Amino acid sequence: MENARIAAVFEQVADILEILGENPFRIRSYRNAARTVGDMTGPLADMVAEGKDLTALPGIGEGLGGKVREILQSGTCETLQDLRRRLPPQVPDLLHVKGLGPKKVKVLYEQLGIKSLGDLKTAAEAGKIRDLEGMGAKTEQNILKGLATLEAEAGRIGIYEAARAVRALGRHLEDIGAVRRWQVAGSFRRRRETVGDLDVLVEASDRAKAAEAILTYQPIEDVIARGRQKVSVALAGGLQVDFRFIEAEAFGAAMMYFTGSKAHNIVLRKRARKRRLKLNEYGLFRGKRRAAGKTEEEVFKALDLPWIPPELREDRGEIAAADEGKLPKLVQRKDIRGDLHAHTTATDGANTPRQLAEAARKLGYKYLAITDHSKAVRVAGGLNAAALGRHAGRIRELDAHLDGFYLLAGVEVDILKDGRLDLPETLLGGLDWVVASIHSAFSLAQAEMTDRILAAVGSGVVHCLGHPFGRIIGRRDPIQFDVDRVFEACREAGVCLEINAYPDRLDLPDVYCKRAREMGVTMVISTDAHKIADLDLMQYGVSVARRGWLEKGDVLNTLSLSALRKRLKPS
Protein backbone atom coordinates (compact mmCIF):
# COMPACT_ATOMS: atom_id res chain seq x y z
CA MET A 1 0.00 0.00 0.00
CA GLU A 2 1.34 3.42 -0.92
CA ASN A 3 0.46 5.06 2.39
CA ALA A 4 2.44 2.46 4.29
CA ARG A 5 5.44 3.14 2.10
CA ILE A 6 5.25 6.86 2.70
CA ALA A 7 4.96 6.32 6.45
CA ALA A 8 7.94 3.95 6.33
CA VAL A 9 10.07 6.54 4.52
CA PHE A 10 9.24 9.14 7.19
CA GLU A 11 10.07 6.68 9.98
CA GLN A 12 13.40 5.87 8.34
CA VAL A 13 14.24 9.54 8.05
CA ALA A 14 13.37 10.03 11.72
CA ASP A 15 15.52 7.07 12.78
CA ILE A 16 18.56 8.30 10.92
CA LEU A 17 18.15 11.89 12.08
CA GLU A 18 17.97 10.62 15.62
CA ILE A 19 21.22 8.70 15.37
CA LEU A 20 22.88 11.69 13.77
CA GLY A 21 21.72 13.76 16.73
CA GLU A 22 19.63 16.25 14.77
CA ASN A 23 16.95 18.59 16.12
CA PRO A 24 14.56 16.43 18.16
CA PHE A 25 11.55 18.50 17.13
CA ARG A 26 12.28 17.98 13.49
CA ILE A 27 12.45 14.25 14.22
CA ARG A 28 9.12 14.38 16.00
CA SER A 29 7.59 16.06 12.99
CA TYR A 30 8.57 13.14 10.79
CA ARG A 31 7.17 10.66 13.30
CA ASN A 32 3.91 12.58 13.66
CA ALA A 33 3.53 12.71 9.91
CA ALA A 34 4.19 8.95 9.70
CA ARG A 35 1.39 8.36 12.20
CA THR A 36 -1.02 10.63 10.34
CA VAL A 37 -0.32 8.82 7.09
CA GLY A 38 -0.53 5.40 8.75
CA ASP A 39 -3.98 6.17 10.20
CA MET A 40 -5.47 7.26 6.89
CA THR A 41 -8.08 5.05 5.26
CA GLY A 42 -7.81 6.39 1.73
CA PRO A 43 -4.72 6.55 -0.48
CA LEU A 44 -2.72 9.79 -0.30
CA ALA A 45 -2.09 9.23 -4.00
CA ASP A 46 -5.78 9.99 -4.62
CA MET A 47 -5.63 13.19 -2.60
CA VAL A 48 -2.66 14.32 -4.63
CA ALA A 49 -4.29 13.30 -7.92
CA GLU A 50 -7.41 15.24 -6.99
CA GLY A 51 -5.29 18.28 -6.14
CA LYS A 52 -6.37 18.31 -2.48
CA ASP A 53 -4.47 20.33 0.11
CA LEU A 54 -2.15 17.99 1.99
CA THR A 55 -1.31 20.63 4.59
CA ALA A 56 -4.85 20.24 5.91
CA LEU A 57 -3.69 16.92 7.38
CA PRO A 58 -2.45 17.10 10.98
CA GLY A 59 1.33 17.34 11.23
CA ILE A 60 1.82 17.84 7.50
CA GLY A 61 2.98 21.24 6.33
CA GLU A 62 4.51 22.60 3.16
CA GLY A 63 7.75 20.66 3.53
CA LEU A 64 6.35 17.22 4.30
CA GLY A 65 3.50 17.70 1.84
CA GLY A 66 6.10 18.17 -0.89
CA LYS A 67 7.92 15.06 0.27
CA VAL A 68 4.70 13.03 0.07
CA ARG A 69 4.39 14.01 -3.60
CA GLU A 70 8.05 13.21 -4.15
CA ILE A 71 7.70 9.75 -2.59
CA LEU A 72 4.58 9.02 -4.63
CA GLN A 73 6.47 9.86 -7.80
CA SER A 74 9.82 8.23 -7.10
CA GLY A 75 9.23 5.82 -4.22
CA THR A 76 11.65 7.71 -2.01
CA CYS A 77 12.77 11.23 -1.29
CA GLU A 78 15.97 13.20 -1.63
CA THR A 79 16.19 13.75 2.13
CA LEU A 80 16.27 10.01 2.81
CA GLN A 81 18.78 9.38 0.02
CA ASP A 82 21.09 12.04 1.42
CA LEU A 83 20.81 10.65 4.93
CA ARG A 84 21.52 7.14 3.72
CA ARG A 85 24.79 8.34 2.30
CA ARG A 86 25.75 9.43 5.79
CA LEU A 87 24.90 6.15 7.57
CA PRO A 88 25.08 2.49 6.45
CA PRO A 89 21.58 1.18 5.74
CA GLN A 90 21.31 -1.36 8.57
CA VAL A 91 22.51 0.84 11.41
CA PRO A 92 18.99 2.10 12.25
CA ASP A 93 17.97 -1.53 12.88
CA LEU A 94 20.00 -1.32 16.08
CA LEU A 95 17.35 1.01 17.52
CA HIS A 96 15.00 -1.96 17.76
CA VAL A 97 17.17 -3.54 20.44
CA LYS A 98 15.64 -2.78 23.84
CA GLY A 99 17.95 -0.52 25.83
CA LEU A 100 19.63 0.93 22.76
CA GLY A 101 18.71 4.43 21.76
CA PRO A 102 20.17 6.81 19.21
CA LYS A 103 23.11 7.93 21.38
CA LYS A 104 24.41 4.45 22.12
CA VAL A 105 23.86 3.35 18.53
CA LYS A 106 25.95 6.29 17.39
CA VAL A 107 28.79 5.36 19.74
CA LEU A 108 28.63 1.70 18.70
CA TYR A 109 28.84 2.65 15.04
CA GLU A 110 31.52 5.30 15.36
CA GLN A 111 33.78 3.61 17.87
CA LEU A 112 33.40 -0.05 16.93
CA GLY A 113 32.19 0.21 13.35
CA ILE A 114 29.05 -1.79 14.17
CA LYS A 115 26.82 -1.63 11.09
CA SER A 116 24.20 -4.35 11.70
CA LEU A 117 22.52 -6.54 14.30
CA GLY A 118 24.99 -9.29 13.37
CA ASP A 119 27.95 -7.01 14.05
CA LEU A 120 26.38 -6.05 17.36
CA LYS A 121 26.03 -9.63 18.51
CA THR A 122 29.61 -10.48 17.56
CA ALA A 123 30.96 -7.45 19.41
CA ALA A 124 28.87 -8.11 22.52
CA GLU A 125 29.88 -11.75 22.65
CA ALA A 126 33.53 -10.79 22.23
CA GLY A 127 33.22 -8.46 25.23
CA LYS A 128 34.14 -5.40 23.23
CA ILE A 129 31.24 -3.21 24.31
CA ARG A 130 31.99 -2.98 28.03
CA ASP A 131 35.05 -0.80 27.40
CA LEU A 132 33.18 1.93 25.55
CA GLU A 133 32.59 5.21 27.32
CA GLY A 134 29.26 5.30 29.11
CA MET A 135 28.80 1.55 28.79
CA GLY A 136 29.80 -1.33 30.99
CA ALA A 137 29.43 -5.04 31.52
CA LYS A 138 25.76 -4.60 32.42
CA THR A 139 25.07 -2.74 29.19
CA GLU A 140 26.73 -5.53 27.24
CA GLN A 141 24.57 -8.15 28.96
CA ASN A 142 21.44 -6.13 28.32
CA ILE A 143 22.30 -5.84 24.64
CA LEU A 144 22.64 -9.61 24.38
CA LYS A 145 19.31 -10.00 26.16
CA GLY A 146 17.72 -7.44 23.86
CA LEU A 147 19.05 -9.25 20.80
CA ALA A 148 17.68 -12.56 22.09
CA THR A 149 14.16 -11.18 22.60
CA LEU A 150 14.31 -9.54 19.20
CA GLU A 151 15.23 -12.88 17.62
CA ALA A 152 12.46 -14.64 19.53
CA GLU A 153 10.08 -12.07 18.00
CA ALA A 154 8.77 -11.41 21.47
CA GLY A 155 7.07 -8.36 20.09
CA ARG A 156 3.43 -7.54 20.47
CA ILE A 157 0.89 -10.20 21.42
CA GLY A 158 -2.76 -10.35 20.44
CA ILE A 159 -5.43 -8.79 22.63
CA TYR A 160 -7.00 -12.21 23.26
CA GLU A 161 -3.76 -13.66 24.57
CA ALA A 162 -3.20 -10.50 26.61
CA ALA A 163 -6.65 -10.84 28.17
CA ARG A 164 -5.79 -14.35 29.27
CA ALA A 165 -2.55 -13.12 30.84
CA VAL A 166 -4.49 -10.37 32.64
CA ARG A 167 -7.01 -12.84 34.07
CA ALA A 168 -4.26 -15.09 35.41
CA LEU A 169 -2.31 -12.16 36.83
CA GLY A 170 -5.48 -10.77 38.35
CA ARG A 171 -6.02 -13.93 40.37
CA HIS A 172 -2.54 -13.45 41.85
CA LEU A 173 -3.05 -9.76 42.64
CA GLU A 174 -6.44 -10.36 44.26
CA ASP A 175 -4.75 -12.57 46.84
CA ILE A 176 -2.22 -9.96 47.95
CA GLY A 177 -3.35 -8.23 51.13
CA ALA A 178 -1.16 -5.18 50.57
CA VAL A 179 -2.79 -4.51 47.18
CA ARG A 180 -5.85 -2.34 47.70
CA ARG A 181 -6.74 -1.84 44.08
CA TRP A 182 -5.31 -2.68 40.68
CA GLN A 183 -6.19 -1.73 37.11
CA VAL A 184 -4.66 -2.45 33.74
CA ALA A 185 -4.01 0.68 31.68
CA GLY A 186 -2.00 1.02 28.46
CA SER A 187 -2.94 -0.24 25.03
CA PHE A 188 -4.76 -3.16 26.65
CA ARG A 189 -7.27 -0.74 28.14
CA ARG A 190 -7.58 1.03 24.81
CA ARG A 191 -8.31 -2.42 23.38
CA ARG A 192 -5.78 -2.25 20.60
CA GLU A 193 -5.50 -5.32 18.38
CA THR A 194 -2.12 -6.13 19.80
CA VAL A 195 -0.41 -5.23 23.05
CA GLY A 196 3.31 -4.66 23.54
CA ASP A 197 3.33 -4.90 27.33
CA LEU A 198 0.93 -4.67 30.25
CA ASP A 199 0.79 -1.55 32.42
CA VAL A 200 -0.68 -2.47 35.79
CA LEU A 201 -1.49 0.33 38.22
CA VAL A 202 -1.44 -0.72 41.85
CA GLU A 203 -2.66 1.12 44.90
CA ALA A 204 -0.88 -0.50 47.83
CA SER A 205 -1.15 -0.12 51.58
CA ASP A 206 2.53 -1.02 51.76
CA ARG A 207 4.59 -0.79 48.55
CA ALA A 208 7.49 -2.93 49.73
CA LYS A 209 5.20 -5.74 50.86
CA ALA A 210 3.13 -5.50 47.69
CA ALA A 211 6.21 -5.57 45.47
CA GLU A 212 7.57 -8.59 47.27
CA ALA A 213 4.29 -10.46 46.92
CA ILE A 214 3.93 -9.49 43.28
CA LEU A 215 7.38 -10.89 42.55
CA THR A 216 6.34 -14.32 43.78
CA TYR A 217 4.10 -14.63 40.73
CA GLN A 218 5.14 -17.94 39.21
CA PRO A 219 5.36 -16.98 35.51
CA ILE A 220 7.86 -14.18 36.21
CA GLU A 221 11.10 -15.07 34.50
CA ASP A 222 13.12 -11.92 34.88
CA VAL A 223 13.02 -8.74 36.96
CA ILE A 224 13.90 -5.88 34.61
CA ALA A 225 13.62 -2.95 37.00
CA ARG A 226 12.72 -2.46 40.62
CA GLY A 227 12.23 0.99 42.11
CA ARG A 228 9.89 2.66 44.56
CA GLN A 229 7.45 3.71 41.85
CA LYS A 230 7.75 0.83 39.47
CA VAL A 231 8.53 -2.87 39.16
CA SER A 232 9.09 -4.26 35.67
CA VAL A 233 9.16 -7.97 34.93
CA ALA A 234 9.24 -10.29 31.96
CA LEU A 235 6.89 -13.27 32.05
CA ALA A 236 7.66 -16.64 30.54
CA GLY A 237 6.86 -16.21 26.88
CA GLY A 238 8.34 -12.72 26.81
CA LEU A 239 5.41 -10.52 27.84
CA GLN A 240 6.65 -7.52 29.83
CA VAL A 241 4.55 -6.29 32.74
CA ASP A 242 5.12 -2.93 34.41
CA PHE A 243 3.61 -2.55 37.87
CA ARG A 244 3.33 1.08 38.95
CA PHE A 245 2.51 2.05 42.50
CA ILE A 246 0.02 4.88 42.64
CA GLU A 247 -1.44 6.91 45.52
CA ALA A 248 -5.23 7.09 45.73
CA GLU A 249 -5.34 10.87 45.14
CA ALA A 250 -3.45 10.40 41.86
CA PHE A 251 -5.09 7.22 40.61
CA GLY A 252 -7.24 8.90 37.97
CA ALA A 253 -4.39 11.02 36.63
CA ALA A 254 -2.16 7.94 36.52
CA MET A 255 -4.84 5.96 34.70
CA MET A 256 -5.00 8.69 32.07
CA TYR A 257 -1.25 8.98 31.83
CA PHE A 258 -0.60 5.26 31.49
CA THR A 259 -3.61 4.54 29.32
CA GLY A 260 -2.32 6.94 26.69
CA SER A 261 -2.02 6.97 23.85
CA LYS A 262 1.10 9.04 23.94
CA ALA A 263 -0.23 11.29 21.18
CA HIS A 264 -3.53 11.74 23.05
CA ASN A 265 -1.66 12.65 26.23
CA ILE A 266 0.41 15.25 24.44
CA VAL A 267 -2.71 17.01 23.19
CA LEU A 268 -4.19 16.95 26.69
CA ARG A 269 -1.03 18.40 28.24
CA LYS A 270 -0.97 21.18 25.70
CA ARG A 271 -4.56 21.91 26.62
CA ALA A 272 -3.55 22.00 30.30
CA ARG A 273 -0.72 24.42 29.57
CA LYS A 274 -3.08 26.77 27.79
CA ARG A 275 -5.06 26.93 30.99
CA ARG A 276 -1.87 27.56 32.97
CA LEU A 277 -2.09 24.07 34.43
CA LYS A 278 0.35 21.19 34.39
CA LEU A 279 -0.76 17.63 33.72
CA ASN A 280 1.36 14.66 34.68
CA GLU A 281 0.83 11.20 36.16
CA TYR A 282 0.34 12.68 39.64
CA GLY A 283 -2.49 14.97 38.76
CA LEU A 284 -3.49 18.24 37.23
CA PHE A 285 -1.63 21.06 39.00
CA ARG A 286 -2.09 24.80 39.32
CA GLY A 287 1.31 25.81 40.62
CA LYS A 288 1.98 23.31 43.41
CA ARG A 289 -1.67 22.73 44.21
CA ARG A 290 -3.31 19.61 42.85
CA ALA A 291 -6.49 20.69 41.08
CA ALA A 292 -7.58 17.15 40.17
CA GLY A 293 -6.26 13.59 40.09
CA LYS A 294 -8.38 11.15 42.07
CA THR A 295 -10.53 10.08 39.15
CA GLU A 296 -10.32 10.43 35.39
CA GLU A 297 -13.69 12.22 35.29
CA GLU A 298 -12.34 14.85 37.67
CA VAL A 299 -9.25 15.51 35.55
CA PHE A 300 -11.19 15.69 32.28
CA LYS A 301 -13.72 18.01 33.91
CA ALA A 302 -10.98 20.35 35.12
CA LEU A 303 -9.86 20.53 31.48
CA ASP A 304 -13.45 21.40 30.46
CA LEU A 305 -13.95 18.02 28.81
CA PRO A 306 -16.30 15.11 29.30
CA TRP A 307 -14.75 11.73 30.11
CA ILE A 308 -13.41 10.16 26.92
CA PRO A 309 -13.68 6.35 26.54
CA PRO A 310 -10.21 4.73 26.43
CA GLU A 311 -10.89 3.15 23.02
CA LEU A 312 -11.04 6.64 21.49
CA ARG A 313 -7.82 7.96 23.01
CA GLU A 314 -5.68 7.80 19.88
CA ASP A 315 -5.52 11.46 18.89
CA ARG A 316 -7.88 10.84 16.00
CA GLY A 317 -10.07 13.82 16.70
CA GLU A 318 -11.57 12.68 20.02
CA ILE A 319 -10.48 15.73 21.98
CA ALA A 320 -11.97 18.15 19.47
CA ALA A 321 -15.16 16.06 19.42
CA ALA A 322 -15.30 16.05 23.21
CA ASP A 323 -14.76 19.79 23.27
CA GLU A 324 -17.74 20.28 20.96
CA GLY A 325 -19.92 17.80 22.84
CA LYS A 326 -19.90 15.51 19.81
CA LEU A 327 -18.37 12.35 21.22
CA PRO A 328 -20.16 9.27 19.87
CA LYS A 329 -22.24 7.25 22.32
CA LEU A 330 -20.28 4.06 21.73
CA VAL A 331 -21.93 0.71 21.13
CA GLN A 332 -21.64 -1.69 24.06
CA ARG A 333 -21.47 -5.44 24.42
CA LYS A 334 -24.93 -5.47 26.01
CA ASP A 335 -26.44 -3.80 22.93
CA ILE A 336 -25.74 -6.91 20.85
CA ARG A 337 -28.88 -8.98 20.26
CA GLY A 338 -27.57 -11.75 18.08
CA ASP A 339 -24.72 -13.26 16.09
CA LEU A 340 -24.87 -13.40 12.29
CA HIS A 341 -21.92 -15.60 11.34
CA ALA A 342 -21.49 -19.16 12.64
CA HIS A 343 -20.38 -22.55 11.32
CA THR A 344 -21.68 -25.99 12.21
CA THR A 345 -20.78 -29.65 11.76
CA ALA A 346 -22.24 -29.33 8.26
CA THR A 347 -18.87 -27.84 7.31
CA ASP A 348 -15.92 -27.06 9.59
CA GLY A 349 -17.73 -26.24 12.84
CA ALA A 350 -17.72 -28.41 15.95
CA ASN A 351 -21.37 -28.10 17.00
CA THR A 352 -24.80 -28.65 15.48
CA PRO A 353 -27.20 -25.81 14.68
CA ARG A 354 -29.33 -26.83 17.64
CA GLN A 355 -26.39 -26.71 20.07
CA LEU A 356 -25.31 -23.30 18.79
CA ALA A 357 -28.86 -21.96 18.98
CA GLU A 358 -29.19 -23.09 22.59
CA ALA A 359 -25.84 -21.52 23.46
CA ALA A 360 -26.85 -18.27 21.75
CA ARG A 361 -30.10 -18.18 23.76
CA LYS A 362 -28.12 -18.65 26.96
CA LEU A 363 -26.13 -15.55 26.04
CA GLY A 364 -29.42 -13.68 25.89
CA TYR A 365 -29.42 -13.43 22.10
CA LYS A 366 -32.63 -13.23 20.09
CA TYR A 367 -31.22 -14.52 16.83
CA LEU A 368 -28.38 -16.47 15.27
CA ALA A 369 -27.45 -16.99 11.64
CA ILE A 370 -26.06 -20.35 10.56
CA THR A 371 -23.61 -19.54 7.77
CA ASP A 372 -21.69 -22.58 6.66
CA HIS A 373 -19.12 -22.48 3.87
CA SER A 374 -19.84 -22.92 0.18
CA LYS A 375 -18.16 -25.55 -1.98
CA ALA A 376 -15.12 -23.53 -3.06
CA VAL A 377 -13.70 -23.85 0.46
CA ARG A 378 -12.81 -27.51 0.03
CA VAL A 379 -10.67 -27.81 3.16
CA ALA A 380 -13.73 -26.86 5.20
CA GLY A 381 -16.01 -29.27 3.35
CA GLY A 382 -18.01 -26.44 1.80
CA LEU A 383 -21.59 -27.19 0.70
CA ASN A 384 -22.84 -27.45 -2.86
CA ALA A 385 -26.27 -26.19 -3.87
CA ALA A 386 -28.12 -29.41 -3.08
CA ALA A 387 -26.45 -29.86 0.31
CA LEU A 388 -27.07 -26.24 1.26
CA GLY A 389 -30.71 -26.56 0.25
CA ARG A 390 -31.18 -29.54 2.57
CA HIS A 391 -29.18 -27.82 5.35
CA ALA A 392 -31.33 -24.69 5.10
CA GLY A 393 -34.47 -26.83 5.26
CA ARG A 394 -33.33 -28.44 8.50
CA ILE A 395 -32.43 -25.05 10.00
CA ARG A 396 -35.88 -23.67 9.17
CA GLU A 397 -37.52 -26.69 10.70
CA LEU A 398 -35.50 -26.19 13.85
CA ASP A 399 -36.34 -22.49 13.83
CA ALA A 400 -40.04 -23.28 13.75
CA HIS A 401 -39.66 -24.92 17.16
CA LEU A 402 -37.78 -22.02 18.77
CA ASP A 403 -40.13 -19.52 20.41
CA GLY A 404 -38.99 -15.91 20.53
CA PHE A 405 -35.78 -16.79 18.76
CA TYR A 406 -34.88 -16.54 15.10
CA LEU A 407 -32.45 -19.05 13.63
CA LEU A 408 -31.55 -17.65 10.24
CA ALA A 409 -30.84 -20.07 7.43
CA GLY A 410 -27.80 -18.56 5.81
CA VAL A 411 -24.47 -19.18 4.16
CA GLU A 412 -20.97 -17.81 3.91
CA VAL A 413 -20.63 -17.92 0.16
CA ASP A 414 -17.27 -17.52 -1.51
CA ILE A 415 -16.58 -14.64 -3.83
CA LEU A 416 -14.72 -16.39 -6.64
CA LYS A 417 -11.70 -14.89 -8.32
CA ASP A 418 -13.78 -13.36 -11.12
CA GLY A 419 -16.38 -11.88 -8.77
CA ARG A 420 -19.06 -14.52 -9.32
CA LEU A 421 -20.59 -16.11 -6.24
CA ASP A 422 -19.86 -19.77 -5.55
CA LEU A 423 -23.56 -20.80 -5.51
CA PRO A 424 -26.51 -19.99 -7.80
CA GLU A 425 -28.11 -16.64 -7.08
CA THR A 426 -31.57 -18.19 -7.21
CA LEU A 427 -30.63 -20.37 -4.23
CA LEU A 428 -28.92 -17.51 -2.37
CA GLY A 429 -31.90 -15.24 -2.96
CA GLY A 430 -34.08 -17.61 -0.97
CA LEU A 431 -31.90 -17.63 2.14
CA ASP A 432 -32.42 -15.45 5.20
CA TRP A 433 -28.84 -14.18 5.46
CA VAL A 434 -25.98 -14.28 2.97
CA VAL A 435 -22.43 -13.41 3.98
CA ALA A 436 -20.07 -13.14 1.02
CA SER A 437 -16.36 -13.60 1.70
CA ILE A 438 -13.03 -14.01 -0.03
CA HIS A 439 -11.00 -17.09 0.85
CA SER A 440 -8.74 -17.36 -2.20
CA ALA A 441 -6.70 -15.30 -4.67
CA PHE A 442 -5.80 -12.77 -1.99
CA SER A 443 -3.13 -11.06 -4.02
CA LEU A 444 -5.10 -9.78 -7.01
CA ALA A 445 -4.11 -6.31 -8.15
CA GLN A 446 -6.17 -3.52 -6.64
CA ALA A 447 -8.29 -2.77 -9.72
CA GLU A 448 -9.18 -6.41 -10.26
CA MET A 449 -9.89 -6.95 -6.57
CA THR A 450 -12.14 -3.89 -6.46
CA ASP A 451 -14.18 -5.18 -9.44
CA ARG A 452 -14.38 -8.61 -7.83
CA ILE A 453 -15.86 -7.21 -4.61
CA LEU A 454 -18.13 -4.73 -6.41
CA ALA A 455 -19.61 -7.61 -8.40
CA ALA A 456 -20.53 -9.44 -5.20
CA VAL A 457 -21.90 -6.30 -3.54
CA GLY A 458 -24.00 -5.58 -6.62
CA SER A 459 -25.37 -9.12 -6.98
CA GLY A 460 -28.55 -8.24 -5.13
CA VAL A 461 -28.45 -11.39 -3.00
CA VAL A 462 -25.70 -10.52 -0.53
CA HIS A 463 -26.50 -9.06 2.90
CA CYS A 464 -23.02 -8.70 4.29
CA LEU A 465 -19.39 -8.64 3.23
CA GLY A 466 -17.51 -11.06 5.53
CA HIS A 467 -14.06 -10.18 6.95
CA PRO A 468 -13.65 -7.57 4.19
CA PHE A 469 -9.85 -7.33 4.20
CA GLY A 470 -9.15 -11.04 4.60
CA ARG A 471 -6.17 -10.34 6.80
CA ILE A 472 -4.86 -12.61 9.52
CA ILE A 473 -3.03 -10.45 12.06
CA GLY A 474 0.70 -11.05 11.87
CA ARG A 475 0.34 -13.73 9.18
CA ARG A 476 -1.56 -12.51 6.14
CA ASP A 477 -1.67 -8.99 4.77
CA PRO A 478 -4.97 -7.31 3.97
CA ILE A 479 -6.17 -7.54 0.38
CA GLN A 480 -5.96 -4.40 -1.75
CA PHE A 481 -9.09 -2.68 -3.02
CA ASP A 482 -10.51 0.78 -3.50
CA VAL A 483 -12.03 1.24 -0.05
CA ASP A 484 -14.18 4.28 -0.78
CA ARG A 485 -15.68 2.76 -3.93
CA VAL A 486 -16.54 -0.49 -2.19
CA PHE A 487 -17.97 1.26 0.88
CA GLU A 488 -20.00 3.56 -1.35
CA ALA A 489 -21.37 0.55 -3.24
CA CYS A 490 -22.27 -1.13 0.06
CA ARG A 491 -24.17 1.93 1.18
CA GLU A 492 -26.04 2.15 -2.12
CA ALA A 493 -26.94 -1.55 -2.14
CA GLY A 494 -27.71 -1.76 1.58
CA VAL A 495 -24.97 -4.34 2.06
CA CYS A 496 -23.43 -4.46 5.54
CA LEU A 497 -19.74 -4.65 6.34
CA GLU A 498 -18.74 -7.30 8.84
CA ILE A 499 -16.58 -6.65 11.85
CA ASN A 500 -15.25 -10.14 12.33
CA ALA A 501 -14.59 -10.58 16.05
CA TYR A 502 -12.23 -13.52 15.69
CA PRO A 503 -9.08 -12.26 17.50
CA ASP A 504 -6.78 -13.23 14.61
CA ARG A 505 -8.90 -11.23 12.20
CA LEU A 506 -10.58 -8.20 13.81
CA ASP A 507 -11.59 -7.23 10.31
CA LEU A 508 -12.79 -4.42 9.57
CA PRO A 509 -9.94 -2.70 11.38
CA ASP A 510 -10.89 0.31 13.55
CA VAL A 511 -9.98 3.15 11.17
CA TYR A 512 -12.11 1.59 8.43
CA CYS A 513 -15.05 1.24 10.81
CA LYS A 514 -14.79 4.97 11.35
CA ARG A 515 -14.61 5.63 7.64
CA ALA A 516 -17.57 3.35 6.90
CA ARG A 517 -19.62 5.09 9.58
CA GLU A 518 -18.79 8.47 8.06
CA MET A 519 -19.96 7.14 4.71
CA GLY A 520 -23.22 5.85 6.12
CA VAL A 521 -22.57 2.10 5.83
CA THR A 522 -24.13 -0.25 8.39
CA MET A 523 -21.90 -2.77 10.07
CA VAL A 524 -22.45 -6.18 11.68
CA ILE A 525 -20.33 -7.51 14.52
CA SER A 526 -19.99 -11.30 14.16
CA THR A 527 -17.89 -13.97 15.83
CA ASP A 528 -17.48 -16.39 12.88
CA ALA A 529 -17.93 -19.04 15.58
CA HIS A 530 -16.72 -22.53 14.78
CA LYS A 531 -17.70 -23.84 18.22
CA ILE A 532 -19.89 -22.79 21.14
CA ALA A 533 -17.06 -21.16 23.07
CA ASP A 534 -16.33 -18.88 20.11
CA LEU A 535 -19.63 -17.07 20.63
CA ASP A 536 -17.92 -15.36 23.59
CA LEU A 537 -15.49 -13.63 21.21
CA MET A 538 -18.16 -11.00 20.53
CA GLN A 539 -16.51 -8.60 23.00
CA TYR A 540 -13.40 -8.34 20.80
CA GLY A 541 -15.49 -7.25 17.85
CA VAL A 542 -17.32 -4.74 20.01
CA SER A 543 -13.97 -3.30 21.08
CA VAL A 544 -12.98 -2.78 17.45
CA ALA A 545 -16.33 -1.11 16.78
CA ARG A 546 -15.80 1.21 19.75
CA ARG A 547 -12.31 2.07 18.54
CA GLY A 548 -14.00 2.86 15.23
CA TRP A 549 -16.37 5.37 16.90
CA LEU A 550 -19.46 3.22 16.20
CA GLU A 551 -22.74 3.84 17.95
CA LYS A 552 -25.51 1.32 18.52
CA GLY A 553 -27.33 2.59 15.43
CA ASP A 554 -24.34 1.80 13.20
CA VAL A 555 -24.50 -1.89 14.05
CA LEU A 556 -27.21 -4.10 12.51
CA ASN A 557 -27.15 -6.81 15.16
CA THR A 558 -28.19 -4.40 17.87
CA LEU A 559 -31.66 -4.47 16.31
CA SER A 560 -34.45 -6.22 18.17
CA LEU A 561 -35.81 -9.43 16.69
CA SER A 562 -38.80 -7.72 15.11
CA ALA A 563 -36.74 -4.84 13.76
CA LEU A 564 -34.25 -7.27 12.23
CA ARG A 565 -37.02 -9.26 10.55
CA LYS A 566 -38.47 -6.07 9.18
CA ARG A 567 -35.11 -4.87 7.93
CA LEU A 568 -34.32 -8.16 6.17
CA LYS A 569 -37.76 -8.67 4.62
CA PRO A 570 -39.07 -5.24 3.74
CA SER A 571 -42.80 -5.48 3.08
Place this chain on the structure above:
DNA sequence: GCCGTTTTCGGCCCGACTGTTTTCAGTCG
Protein backbone atom coordinates in the same frame (compact mmCIF):
# COMPACT_ATOMS: atom_id res chain seq x y z
C1' DG B 1 9.56 20.47 10.43
C1' DC B 2 4.99 22.07 12.32
C1' DC B 3 2.07 25.54 14.19
C1' DG B 4 -0.71 29.90 16.06
C1' DT B 5 -7.52 32.79 21.03
C1' DT B 6 0.18 33.99 23.99
C1' DT B 7 3.20 33.99 18.74
C1' DT B 8 4.53 33.98 11.27
C1' DC B 9 9.15 33.40 15.41
C1' DG B 10 10.00 30.71 19.02
C1' DG B 11 8.29 27.52 21.03
C1' DC B 12 7.49 22.26 20.77
C1' DC B 13 4.91 16.91 27.24
C1' DC B 14 6.82 14.91 31.36
C1' DG B 15 8.90 12.02 34.83
C1' DA B 16 11.19 7.39 36.51
C1' DC B 17 14.78 4.02 36.32
C1' DT B 18 19.32 2.11 34.94
C1' DG B 19 23.99 2.14 34.61
C1' DT B 20 27.45 4.69 34.58
C1' DT B 21 29.01 8.01 36.92
C1' DT B 22 30.29 11.06 41.34
C1' DT B 23 26.14 14.64 39.45
C1' DC B 24 24.08 12.74 35.13
C1' DA B 25 23.05 11.05 30.34
C1' DG B 26 20.42 7.83 27.99
C1' DT B 27 16.36 5.26 27.49
C1' DC B 28 11.63 4.26 28.09
C1' DG B 29 6.81 4.90 28.14
